[in-house]
Amino acid sequence: MFLTVTARPTPLAPDSAPISLPEPFLRWFAGHGWAPRAHQLELLTKAEAGASVLLIAPTGAGKTLAGFLPALVDLHRRGRPKTGARPRGVHTLYVSPLKALATDIQRNLERPVAEIGLSVTLETRTGDTSQVRRQRQKLKPPDILLTTPEQLALLIAGKDAADFFSDLRYVVFDELHSLVTSKRGHLLALGLARLRKLRPELQTIGLSATVSEPAELCRWLVAQNQRTGDGITADADADAAAELKPEADLITVAGGARPDIQILDSEERVPWQGHTARYALPEIYAAIKAHRTTLLFVNTRSQAELLFQELWRINEETLPIALHHGSLDVGQRRKVEAAMAKNELRAVVATSTLDLGIDWGDVDLVIHVGAPKGASRLAQRIGRANHRMDEPSKAILVPANRFEVMECRAALDANYLGAQDTPPLRDGALDVLAQHVLGMAVAAPFRADDLYDEVTSAAPYAGLPRETFERIVEFVATGGYALKVYERYAKIRLTEDGTWRLTHPRFAQQYRMNAGTIIEAPMLEIRLVRRRTAAAIARGGRALGKIEEAFLETLSPGDTFLFAGEVLKFEGIFETTCLVTKAASEEPKVPYYGGSKFPLTTYLAKEVRAMLADPARWHALPDQVRDWLSIQKLKSVIPGPDDLLVETFPNAKLFHMVLYPFEGRLAHQTLGMLLTRRLERARAMPLGFVATDYAISIWGRRDMGAMIAKGSLPLDALFDEDMLGDDLESWMADSWLLKRTFRQCAVISGLIEKRHPGQEKTGRQVTVSTDLVYDVLRAHEPDHILMQATWADAATGLLDVARVSDLLARIKHHIVHVDLDQISPLAVPVMLEIGRESVVGEARDADLREAAKEAMIAMAMGEMAGE
């Protein structure tokens, strides 16, 4: 809790202006034996002077209180409204990336507000807020509203937005560094632009962890491209805009105590592959017993479920251990959060829902299971423990397999170095803009000129060409196709007074049902019933949470799986609900959603390669991992830090080629696909490949090692950078990668709806396949604005293609080939993945032909019916 962080008095900054902290605040600080921190007062001073401010501080520096202090002081001065006066609008808007964070901050703010004796109302508004409450908030806005980017989009699209925000003074953005890198950040930036239009004098306060480019965030917080309005030409205007990049003031607080982080040095055998870390359970349990409260972080929900279940299996002392992830029922989540705040739990197993700056209870240990996938994430998570800045946080990393041991070691070194790995900001996405344009038409009729000025005042859209904006408006109106046949179905239409207007109120409803940029797989609610009877089906039963429809469709009644910490038996899908009963067995039959979700970041990948290349650094690794690498050195080769090791060897009647780029699974899948194409052209007869975060294994019918030795398969040509030219272009255009991106763009832009009014009850509403729409559009209008949006996303948003490109540049003249008689130690993990998940090479009918043989023979022999 942030209240604890001021425990040690800090001297005021010597050069700070006289501080205008009102008497009740001073009394409150003094009453607790605290003093306000220098940065808290500095931020207050700047805000009081009318500035927008970015505060960069490590976790535990009292960032949250700093962010709210200007609002609380201003609200204190403003006092109660006069009786009979019009109800005031929202004074301060707080936007956080997570629902849980908004709830948590409310809880943490209520106490000082009460203790200082402020008459300030605080409410949250998230996806979980009831309709009744939302209505009430509109009629009687709270002084401070805590919300998420999606809810802000809905609020500004309301007809009453101008009233609702008419008294808005501050907008506080928490965890700004994580908000701005995604499409959610683009939507939020556009929302902020609209708020500025409604209240030109509003000030922003950004709270952020350390980032490499604070200036980008400072620009994000204030209006860009401000027109001077003195009649200068458009060109001169653009020139002026290019030079003038306004920024918010910056306050930076130095980091706190170094965290105390260890890698679990297990007595057990560290597995070759997998993500469960089951081997380390007794040691994890022992650590929980030895501490007051432990937070256990994992990368995916299935890992959380599995770890939770395994812990309870060995929980002989029945310690209170809870589970928390985003798919659980909201009531269940709240219960865990409340118990956590009251220090009633000994451990919580959590996924990224708990990831960002939530401060709960008295956590004295963080255990991270699995690979940390990037130094930034690790720093965030370690920051969770012990929010006293002056004491070191304590954390244990538990790698799930041998490569992860190296990755954890690298992440650990990176954390000490304080390296940050935040992805770079990119230009505002066009699909998000399309959604926003419709939202603004829902709010009120707009003039294209005005909206263009407003949109380009948002930092991500500052460079948006007018022509592109026009095409987006056309897209919103009628789809923006060269073939203009949808005019009569227009959603918005340019009217005689020069404004674009919504043509039918149902489009407003459609907009509200589909706003937001988080694309989730269709989810079904899971309810637990005692028995599968008609009455039970009608009644429903206890809601456990939501799960992807795609997963449920793979189940047959009677199958068991793990969810909400229990082994459940699938009984069937009834309308939009999945009914389950408790399963008798402890072993779930169907594994659910495996693998690691987050790719290895570039920085960490480099660290891992450097560690592998340098046997002097192996002493930091556990014995068994060191032995594994030593045997690799003996039997094959240890690649240098910039080398690409290529091993070839026969295995089970086929020939394998294994490469170790360490660029993450997504990049490897792209590379594997491209290499398979090339190998096919070189007549190496590849049959398939499998990719992990660390390596790629390709197999085929011909001895690729021998081909390389003979010179018929030159490696330089195989890995030539032009792979990214024509090969990539032609492959990409038809690849799942682009189709997946297109699907996102289609949904976010409103081409395809997630939900349609009146249809929500039918549940399964796979109305149209975006893949097929993509194919048709690509064949008939490849330059359509949505195709452009898709390519822009794929080119800059998908790190993997850029990483393949960097990889190919890096390994030029650094390819080390070793032809072996058998599998090498380093190849074992990726070879074990074969069969679990593999991607077949270019589409051919070989498998179909094979499968058809039996039926063909039966037909030929006249054994089929009707013969």
Added chain:
Amino acid sequence: MNALARRRAQLGCEALEMALAGERVACDPAGVLYLAAENCLVVSDLHLEKGAAFARRGMFLPPYDTAATLSLLAACLDRYCPARVVCLGDSFHDVKGAALMPAGERASLRSLMAGRDWIWIAGNHDPEPPVGIGGETLAEVAIGALAFRHEPSAGRRRGEVSGHLHPVAQLAGRGSRRACFATDGERMILPSFGVTTGGLNVLDRAFHGLFDASRALACMIGHAGIYPVRFGALSAG
């Protein structure tokens, strides 16, 4: 691979001949059924004007689906030159489709119909005869030993040829979903022909009880041919 490019590549491939309730039929990898004895071509679930149907609800799908579907159909008609064409229902994606069809598309459709006996079987998407298009609209039609309708009737029915379900199949273990003709030699369900139509796995509940499980085949449309695969070798996806 682009689905349209694949569809075009499949146009020239060899058809799979088989017996259906005693009649000889050919399952063409283009997704049509040909009855040589009757010189009759059968096609199902064209879903013409699907893009426009969505546009009417505010989702502006590309307005190119009708042209693309008709050009594939034209190629099939060129290949077989049938005297009679049976469209097994859901020929238009919604009831307004035919009436509001743009002039260009309407003209191409009428030129395909010219000189042929053309039967529209009523489907759930298009229960009424298409306005201003011509042809004959029926709920069901019998040709030889075969009966043609839109939705498969419940239980087993010898000689019935239907559509509606958009059957697709996937090999157990790996491979992508393929459109298929589902048959047990007694009845048959045709794949959907429209270029933006999705599919339903033949192992889905909706297909239960329609076929003799021991003889059921999915004639799966590959890149360069059509391949009969027993249901037992398929995956539910």
